Amino acid sequence: MKRLLVLGAGTAGTIVVNKLRRALDPEEWDITIVDQSEVHHYQPGYLFIPFGIYTRNDVLKPRRDYIPPGVKMILSRIEAIEPDQNRVRLEKDGRYLPYDFLVIATGSQPRYEEVPGLLGPEWHKSIHEFYTLEGAVALAKYLRSWEGGRLVLNISELPIKCPVAPLEFLFLADWYFHELGKRSRVELTLVTPLPGAFTKPRASQLLGNLLAEKNIHVVPEFAVESVDAEAHKIVSYDGQEVEYDLLVSVAIHMGDDVIARSGLGNDTNHVPVDKHTLLSIQYPNIFALGDAADVPTSKAGSVAHFQAEVFTENFLRYIDGLEMTASFDGHANCYIESGFGKGFLIDFNYDVEPLPGRYPLPGLGPFSLLQESAINHWGKMMFRWIYWNLLLKGKELPITTHMSMAGKWA
């Protein structure tokens, strides 16, 4: 009996066990998945919670409902990966899980402790965040009674998951305060270490224009050194200061500590892998998928999904000693909420930056690319249903794994 062990039952891990349980002979392959919590979070939904569009219940489901029969699921914290012994040590009963192949899909998490001054008496008072469920819920409560003032959204350091979410937060905030009749009493500012609104030039320019149109200020090239919570200001390494009444912080996202404890990560605890096959640089029987992997594309659910597709196709060849012919191209596909019931769609990969055009999607589309439209907003809203009902279960979606140039205006 061969053993495939998957660490992490998030987007990537769940899709992989669903696809591989169907493809691998149960007489020959034992599949086990480990996670420390029973609940699966639909992370893209956090964004909508501060504005009362989603609630806690909209983003949670039991993980077990998404793990197919024939896959063993173990709930435990992971103590360490011991790659030289081909085994993983669990906290639960000090148990060892031996493997023939290991998939690391332990994700990445925001590290607020990396910004000095952030965590303290003002946390969840004048300082908030929305990249965790608790943080998003606390911010929703706070905003309901907030009188207005200077709202500063600060990205402290990259990488972060879903790099467009901070912009979406500001677009939604603009809409939210407008609906409450408070917009004139709220100043919205994005403070970012990047030279502009986004990492890719054409999208950055377009999103920058949209921010200006909505009267959202941008302070670029600001690398925060610390937060002075008492004086309500953030201070950069080169001495700039920005004052706030409400600070929404987006801190760096790092891979799980188990990666560091096991000596498998880089400086941000992400696992170095081949960017096309996702095979570990160090070990020929370890793959890393989703946010856990160190690949130069966005950390996002769409990326985890496309990687899982490429990985499963390759894995079925790899275990038979065949060459891995499928290649991950860095494909990411993001709906961007722009407020007032509208949205954008961007689609890009390692080599092609987001371009304008139309995104063909049988039955639903076309969606407009890099252009605001109502259908894009509905695409995003519908996506939650697709995520729970099709995507996690590894079912066929009418979306190509590799980025396609069809409909794009190059």
Next chain:
Amino acid sequence: MPSREIAGKVVEVDAEGFLCNPDEWSKEIAEEIAREEGIEQLTDLHWKVIEFCRADFKARGEPPTLRRITKESGVDTKTLYTLFPKGPAKKVARIAGLGKPTGCI
């Protein structure tokens, strides 16, 4: 890829002026790019960082992130911002003749 002359040598550069081939780099090129970036004189501390980045690139195949430079070169982040104002990781990568860092996506 466009090419241009820097310090008397014709080298290939990308759209943002990063050298395409780190082997075409020289100390004179570094000095000229540094002046373009507003750094008049490269001090010993500048060179310490530049040399760390070149060595790290050679070992790992990609320009180091700011976090990595801080951790491994012994020069703290605040000093790096004084040496290479605005974006130290990006600026030092350009001066050191390495490609644009891909970490920031």
